[in-house]
Amino acid sequence: MAGEYNQEIPLTKAAAIFTAAAAVVVILCIAIGEAFFWDRYDTIDPVDKDIAYYSRISAEQPDNDNALVELGWRYYRKGNFQEAVKALEKAAELNRSNVAAHFNLALSYKEMGLLGKAEEEFNRVITLEEDHKLVPFYMGKMYLEQRRYDDAIKHLQRAVQLDPVSADGHYLLGSAYAAKGHNEEALAAFERCLQLAPGHEEARAAANGLE
Helix, strand or coil: CCCCCCCCCCHHHHHHHHHHHHHHHHHHHHHHHHHHHHHHHHCCCHHHHHHHHHHHHHHHCCCCHHHHHHHHHHHHHHCCHHHHHHHHHHHHHHCCCCHHHHHHHHHHHHHCCCHHHHHHHHHHHHHHCCCCCHHHHHHHHHHHHCCCHHHHHHHHHHHHHHCCCCHHHHHHHHHHHHHCCCHHHHHHHHHHHHHHCCCCHHHHHHHHHHC
16 A cells, blocks of 8 residues: 555565574584584593694604604503504604603503513613603612512612602602511601601501501
């Protein structure tokens, strides 16, 4: 009717509204999809993410010994010692002076029960870095587990010399002394451990057993 407001929406305007609505729907779908993707990605173990990352770096840069060390360490943390050894042996081959490669390789060999190889790698680390704090600790622990008590005492004495505030170092040293029947030295080591870590229940029980 002439003079009345036409309530019909022009075709071009309707098309524009439809296009805008469709765009909003698409944006929402993308946002929801991205949220789902990242939520799913965030459920992946961070160590697995690192393994994927350093595997890619090692593939792209085959002569990068540090990337191989990082990869080997992540495999070690996952308990996949065979893959750890594979990466770390290659890193050590690429760079004979890479302390971390030899040290982590020693730890991996130890976990696999290859104690002779572990000992060799620990000694290589000492050759490269005489005052490496962790090597005498782990060597002493390994010898203690093998009941090589004299060797354990020698290395654990060195461990607490390099790291005097290592409660576990003093505890293991006390355990080696106790195994040899050196109760006075053992008690002193256990008491030092408890001074550093009053909640160290193993040291407390061991000390009480000697008193």
